Amino acid sequence: MGDxxxxxxxxxxxxxxxxxxxxxxxxxxxxxxxALTVIGFLISGVAAGAAAAQMWLLAAALVIFGGSFDxxxxxxxxxxxRVTRFGAFLDSTLDRWGEGVVYIGIVAGASAAGFVVGAVLxxxxxxxxxxVSYTRAKAESLKLHGEVGIAPRAERLVLLTxxxxxxxxxxxxxAGARGQLWLAATLGIIFATAxxxxxxxxxxxxxxxxxxxxxxx
Amino acid sequence: MGDxxxxxxxxxxxxxxxxxxxxxxxxxxxxxxxALTVIGFLISGVAAGAAAAQMWLLAAALVIFGGSFDxxxxxxxxxxxRVTRFGAFLDSTLDRWGEGVVYIGIVAGASAAGFVVGAVLxxxxxxxxxxVSYTRAKAESLKLHGEVGIAPRAERLVLLTxxxxxxxxxxxxxAGARGQLWLAATLGIIFATAxxxxxxxxxxxxxxxxxxxxxxx
Numbered sequence: 313m314g315d316x317x318x319x320x321x322x323x324x325x326x327x328x329x330x331x332x333x334x335x336x337x338x339x340x341x342x343x344x345x346x347a348l349t350v351i352g353f354l355i356s357g358v359a360a361g362a363a364a365a366q367m368w369l370l371a372a373a374l375v376i377f378g379g380s381f382d383x384x385x386x387x388x389x390x391x392x393x394r395v396t397r398f399g400a401f402l403d404s405t406l407d408r409w410g411e412g413v414v415y416i417g418i419v420a421g422a423s424a425a426g427f428v429v430g431a432v433l434x435x436x437x438x439x440x441x442x443x444v445s446y447t448r449a450k451a452e453s454l455k456l457h458g459e460v461g462i463a464p465r466a467e468r469l470v471l472l473t474x475x476x477x478x479x480x481x482x483x484x485x486x487a488g489a490r491g492q493l494w495l496a497a498t499l500g501i502i503f504a505t506a507x508x509x510x511x512x513x514x515x516x517x518x519x520x521x522x523x524x525x526x527x528x529x
Numbered sequence: 530m531g532d533x534x535x536x537x538x539x540x541x542x543x544x545x546x547x548x549x550x551x552x553x554x555x556x557x558x559x560x561x562x563x564a565l566t567v568i569g570f571l572i573s574g575v576a577a578g579a580a581a582a583q584m585w586l587l588a589a590a591l592v593i594f595g596g597s598f599d600x601x602x603x604x605x606x607x608x609x610x611r612v613t614r615f616g617a618f619l620d621s622t623l624d625r626w627g628e629g630v631v632y633i634g635i636v637a638g639a640s641a642a643g644f645v646v647g648a649v650l651x652x653x654x655x656x657x658x659x660x661v662s663y664t665r666a667k668a669e670s671l672k673l674h675g676e677v678g679i680a681p682r683a684e685r686l687v688l689l690t691x692x693x694x695x696x697x698x699x700x701x702x703x704a705g706a707r708g709q710l711w712l713a714a715t716l717g718i719i720f721a722t723a724x725x726x727x728x729x730x731x732x733x734x735x736x737x738x739x740x741x742x743x744x745x746x
Contacts, residue, residue, distance in 0.1 A: 364649075397671050398738050404667050405660065405731060412656030419652040423640040432581075435636040435652050439629030442659040443622065449663060450621050452670030454614050514622060521615050 324466075327383065335387035345389035349403045352381025356410030360417030366425060368480030368491070372473045375414055379469045382407055407465065408445055412438055414472070418499075425485035427492055433499035440506035441468055447513040460516045461509030463502070471502050541683075544600065552604035562606035566620045569598025573627030577634030583642060585697030585708070589690045592631055596686045599624055624682065625662055629655055631689070635716075642702035644709055650716035657723035658685055664730040677733045678726030680719070688719050 338348060359374030385403055389395045415438035422430030444463065451458025475498025483489030555565060576591030602620055606612045632655035639647030661680065668675025692715025700706030 396738075397673075398735055401667055401671060401734050402731070405664050405727070408660060408663055409656070412659070416649060416652045416656060419636055419640075420645065420649045423636075423645045423648040426643070428637065428640045431640040431648050432633060432637045435633045435655065438652065439626070439633060439655060439659070442629070442656070442663065443625060446625055446659065446663050446666060447622050449666035449670050450618055453666050454618060456614075510622070514619070517618050518615055521613075 328387065331380070331383045332387045332391060335384040336391050338384060339388045339392055343388070345385045345392070345394055345399050346402055348381050348385040348388060349399070349406050352378050352385065353406040353410045353413075354378075355381065357413050360413040360420075363414060363417035363476070364420035364424070366421045366484055368421075368476045368484060368495075371414075371417065371421075372476035372480065375469065375476065376473050378410060379466075382410075382465070404445070404449070408442060411441055411465070411468070415441075418495075422485055422495070426487065427485045427495075430485060430492060430495050430499065433496055433503060437468075437472075437499045437502040437506065440503045440510065441465075443510040444468075444506050444513070447510050447517075451513060451517045454517070456517050456520045458513045458517060461512040463505035463509040468502050468506060471498050471505075474498055475502075545604065548597070548600045549604045549608060552601040553608050555601060556605045556609055560605070562602045562609070562611055562616055563619055565598050565602040565605060566616070566623050569595050569602065570623040570627045570630075571595075572598065574630050577630040577637075580631060580634035580693070581637035581641070583638045583701055585638075585693045585701060585712075588631075588634065589693035589697065592686065592693065593690050595627060596683075599627075599682070621662070621666070625659060628658055628682070628685070632658075635712075639702055639712070643704065644702045644712075647702060647709060647712050647716065650713055650720060654685075654689075654716045654719040654723065657720045657727065658682075660727040661685075661723050661730070664727050664734075668730060668734045671734070673734050673737045675730045675734060678729040680722035680726040685719050685723060688715050688722075691715055692719075 335348070343351075355374055355378035359371050359378055362368075362371035362374055382403070385399075389399055415434050418434035419431045419438075422428075422434055444461065445465075448458035475495050478494035478498070479485065479491040482491040482494055484491045485495065486492075552565070560568075572591055572595035576588050576595055579585075579588035579591055599620070602616075606616055632651050635651035636648045636655075639645075639651055661678065662682075665675035692712050695711035695715070696702065696708040699708040699711055701708045702712065703709075
């Protein structure tokens with residue numbers, strides 16, 4: 313739930329207040345919500361390329377830019393009253409691809425820099441982040457709720473951007489550079505918090521099923 | 530559907546015929562279906578360690594061994610009439626972790642061997658494999674079907690094992706070794722077929738929603 317997350321409800325409301333007019337503007341330019349979803353994914357692909365090329369500050373800027381489309385598409389769909397089930401499906405699946413592709417780029421950049429720990433942590437962050445989304449979708453496919461936890465996507469995106477910026481400002485991933493530590497630390501935090509979130513969601517599913525069972529008795 | 534997959538229905542039935550008595554035997558030893566699920570995941574974790582240590586043949590053996598528990602847990606649950614919603618949830622989510630952790634191990638091994646392409650393809654195979662599972666769970670959360678496609682988990686497991694065995698037999702990931710080519714080729718095939726499967730599932734969701742819409746008119 314939002315109140316467990318470290319991005320507060322008030323901040324979310326403020327961000328939504330900024331995003332909605334931009335989304336409506338994009339709509340006036342003729343862009344559909346699904347087009348915004350696809351553009352956001354493509355920007356994440358470019359961010360991945362920047363990470364692979366070890367251009368960390370550019371990668372950070374593109375991650376945030378691509379991620380903001382994630383808010384725009386939903387905002388436009390609501391403003392235009394065009395919330396569709398296919399739109400929701402495309403948004404969810406392309407967000408996962410977008411997040412995954414950025415981590416693939418970081419694996420490439422870290423591995424090319426010979427920073428094995430960074431490559432491993434990037435892969436671990438990708439797997440655990442996916443797990444957060446998967447546990448929710450799987451819970452919902454069983455008609456249960458799964459949206460609890462400390463590290464949903466907005467949080468992971470903020471952490472990742474911080475790590476990329478600090479890596480870029482502090483010597484990149486050259487051997488011995490502090491950039492290695494920054495990137496490893498933020499990827500490690502993403503891995504840890506995403507894993508905790510996935511476990512929280514599993515626990516939440518378990519307790520819902522127990523409640524149902526007791527209700528049935 | 531099974532008939533699109535390259536593992537035929539007959540093979541599946543034969544494997545199930547072998548697996549069921551083993552599963553029942555495990556049940557007689559006092560193991561629950563959920564315990565088998567957890568053991569399978571732990572074995573995948575050991576497989577990941579073997580891959581990280583570049584012990585490719587051991588990793589291959591453990592991947593197949595861990596993967597076979599995936600069939601045992603379901604077999605035992607059916608045989609004991611203990612198919613529960615939490616069991617299904619745990620099985621699905623731990624299978625994803627198990628698959629993901631093996632790819633993290635391959636990223637580690639390939640990156641440590643200086644084989645950047647291998648590390649990137651392992652991360653790409655992980656992301657695309659997750660996408661296959663995610664599109665299905667997301668489709669089902671929208672009360673749609675999502676189980677179509679050419680590369681479900683059994684297929685990916687077979688491909689991965691072949692790649693690990695060939696890498697192990699053909700010089701590992703040393704610079705210039707053919708093992709590099711084998712591993713890169715199989716990971717590339719997993720990435721390609723899993724991506725196609727994810728797109729097939731997206732398309733399947735789209736056509737189901739179109740059919741619904743037309744039915745509603």
